Amino acid sequence: MRIIAHLDMDAFFASLEEAASPIFKGKPIAVGSDPKNGLGRGVVSTANYKAREYGIHSALPISVAWRLSKKAKAEGKQEVVFLPVDFERYNKSSDDIFEIVKKYAEVVEPASIDEFYFDLSFTKSYKKSEEICKKIKEEIKSKLKVTCSVGIGQNKLIAKISAGVKKPDGLVVIKEKDSEKFLEPLSIREIPGIGPKTEQVLNQRGAKIIKDLKKLTKAELQEFFGKWGEDIYYKARGIDNSPIVENREAKSIGEQTTFERDTLNFIEIGEVFEDLCKSVFKRFLQSGFKTFKTVGVTVRFSDFETKTTAKTLRNPTNNEKEFVLETLKLLLPYADRRKNPRQKLIRLIGAKMEKFDE
Numbered sequence: 105m106r107i108i109a110h111l112d113m114d115a116f117f118a119s120l121e122e123a124a125s126p127i128f129k130g131k132p133i134a135v136g137s138d139p140k141n142g143l144g145r146g147v148v149s150t151a152n153y154k155a156r157e158y159g160i161h162s163a164l165p166i167s168v169a170w171r172l173s174k175k176a177k178a179e180g181k182q183e184v185v186f187l188p189v190d191f192e193r194y195n196k197s198s199d200d201i202f203e204i205v206k207k208y209a210e211v212v213e214p215a216s217i218d219e220f221y222f223d224l225s226f227t228k229s230y231k232k233s234e235e236i237c238k239k240i241k242e243e244i245k246s247k248l249k250v251t252c253s254v255g256i257g258q259n260k261l262i263a264k265i266s267a268g269v270k271k272p273d274g275l276v277v278i279k280e281k282d283s284e285k286f287l288e289p290l291s292i293r294e295i296p297g298i299g300p301k302t303e304q305v306l307n308q309r310g311a312k313i314i315k316d317l318k319k320l321t322k323a324e325l326q327e328f329f330g331k332w333g334e335d336i337y338y339k340a341r342g343i344d345n346s347p348i349v350e351n352r353e354a355k356s357i358g359e360q361t362t363f364e365r366d367t368l369n370f371i372e373i374g375e376v377f378e379d380l381c382k383s384v385f386k387r388f389l390q391s392g393f394k395t396f397k398t399v400g401v402t403v404r405f406s407d408f409e410t411k412t413t414a415k416t417l418r419n420p421t422n423n424e425k426e427f428v429l430e431t432l433k434l435l436l437p438y439a440d441r442r443k444n445p446r447q448k449l450i451r452l453i454g455a456k457m458e459k460f461d462e
């Protein structure tokens with residue numbers, strides 16, 4: 105059984121701006137090109153939910169957004185705060201979110217600047233997956249002061265669609281047995297890839313919602329759209345085998361491993377950890393990088409609480425012994441009482457290195 109989650113940040117750029125400047129809190133915000141007092145020619149990148157109430161949204165001409173703001177003001181509502189796009193900062197936050205998700209799931213696909221797919225099949229349970237996603241949401245909220253919406257399902261298709269149905273700050277779980285019924289009442293446009301053109305053709309065949317789409321045979325859909333038609337046929341039934349692709353360029357090299365049984369046996373943990381470090385070091389040698397400067401560990405306890413620590417070394421190094429020793433020093437406090445006072449059993453450990461060739 106696969107369990108896949110999709111996480112999408114809420115009004116991402118605008119939320120980050122709101123979080124960065126308390127004076128904007130609660131105000132309608134549009135991030136995008138310069139409105140130039142209504143004469144600007146660019147578009148809105150995104151608007152927060154408050155500004156969406158005025159009809160402002162992504163890709164709307166900024167001049168139209170300006171007018172909607174003036175109209176709102178005339179009606180006694182708050183004027184919209186217009187802000188320029190600060191990609192560098194948003195990218196940095198995107199990396200921070202990626203790192204948070206990565207603590208809880210080994211396989212993560214950054215699908216866009218504010219979207220991530222990750223594999224929770226290892227939990228073998230929707231309940232546990234939901235718990236993990238709650239923790240991820242909480243950690244993002246506490247560290248970045250912004251919210252996100254998460255969907256959980258049997259594949260990327262169900263995960264993505266369910267993440268979108270309860271925005272903002274949603275968490276939706278669609279179990280495999282419920283997935284077809286979940287899809288049926290939705291607009292065919294909810295299926296990723298069905299844009300205005302495909303929609304038009306399908307509307308002409310009487311399919312507005314997914315339930316109606318299922319009345320078309322595979323042969324008919326293939327006739328209209330070729331291979332894409334076959335995809336549509338399966339997607340309408342909640343079937344999607346596409347894999348999660350970890351395509352981010354290497355910023356860190358690391359590995360995690362889950363124990364056969366949760367343990368607090370120092371000898372066992374030490375042995376497994378040393379093997380893990382050796383494997384990470386081998387990948388470092390293969391990577392072509394010359395040195396690394398930061399080392400880190402991850403520990404997941406039996407209740408899925410997950411901790412990470414990293415340490416930046418005094419000097420860049422390429423020494424395997426140093427790597428093992430330094431990460432071991434980070435790991436040990438989680439086994440003894442220093443960082444594990446209740447002596448919880450350990451479920452997973454990980455080691456990584458970053459800051460290459462500085």
Ligand code: TTP
Binds near residue numbers: 114115149
């Ligand atoms: P989205 O996830 O599509 O939108 P969002 O996060 O702003 O809002 P939602 O709560 O509905 O998810 O896009 C993520 C970011 O990408 C968005 O904050 C700004 C940027 N973006 C553009 O610059 N132009 C666009 O047309 C879209 C759709 C997004």
Ligand code: MG
Binds near residue numbers: 112113116218
């Ligand atoms: Mg988003």
